[in-house]
Amino acid sequence: MAPGLLLTVPSWGHWLRRPLLHVEATRPYPLRVMLGGPIEGTGELPVPPCAPDGILRFPFFRSEEWSWAGPGTPEERSGGVIPLRAPFPESGGRLKAWRKHARDGTLPPVLLPYLTRVRKWLVVDGHDRLHAALLEGRVQPLLGLWSIFEELVPEDERARLRREGSRIAAEVRLRARPGEVDAVNRSLLREHEPVHRLAVTRAFPLRGGAAAWKAQVTAWRKGSGATVPSDDWAAFVSEPG
Structure with missing residues (x-):
């Protein structure tokens, strides 16, 4: 990537x-x-x-x-x-x-x-x-x-072991496929990043909350003419428990 x-x-x-x-x-x-x-x-x-x-x-x-x-x-x-x-x-x-x-x-x-x-x-x-x-x-x-x-990636024993494992895996991979140097380097760089961007x-928030949203999607359904199974629609517009 x-x-x-x-x-x-x-x-x-x-x-x-x-x-x-x-x-x-x-x-x-x-x-x-x-x-x-x-x-x-x-x-x-x-x-x-x-x-x-x-x-x-x-x-x-x-x-x-x-x-x-x-x-x-x-x-x-x-x-x-x-x-x-x-x-x-x-x-x-x-x-x-x-x-x-x-x-x-x-x-x-x-x-x-x-x-x-x-x-x-x-x-x-x-x-x-x-x-x-x-x-x-x-x-x-x-x-x-x-x-x-x-x-933030913690600097602890678990992180050290994970990085050591990735280094060993990189060596094994390069021995089997020497042409994958760039991919291996990218993987190693990710393992040593101090921050993970997830x-x-x-x-x-929608003005009017759940009631306003339900009114909007109900109006859309009537206007679109879409066929929706009743059970699926009931589950869609129901408020979370």
Whole structure:
């Protein structure tokens, strides 16, 4: 993963922006997310994005089962890429223009903020560019953005042992694959960082609280005409116990 750019926004805290590479969708939800849904924590390292073709499947409302071994499409797994709107038709002029950029290798990156609560990436800018890259069979540049929590790494015996273990693992890896010097160096540098920058998802109060939010989503449901199973909707709008 390429070095990132640390941004500080007044009243919004610290943010990290970093180029990303997508991976194959092979990971189910991790254990910390599986147990009854997402749980509160002090942050985590983002998982790589997977299943970018998830932007072609846009339901107005979707319910997911937080199951370790249950069935599910790739974008429903940890690292899935989730669109915020339906894709435009392939015959449209805008998409045709972006497909030419894809063939020429001149597509600007897609901006993906990270949601730690569900370990997913959202497309906030670049739906058409990502769609064009998929149609052309090209790798689309991805730019991740996430709010961070800085955690000091304690200088204790546990940290010393972990670093010693990483050094031994690096030696073993280089003996087997001498060409991976850069990757090994990056891993060792991470192990010796005095601060871990963990991803967090920030939330801000809504004027009117839960009642105002429920009124907004109920109005949206009526206006959108989306078909939502009654049990799923009841669970969605229910107040946490």
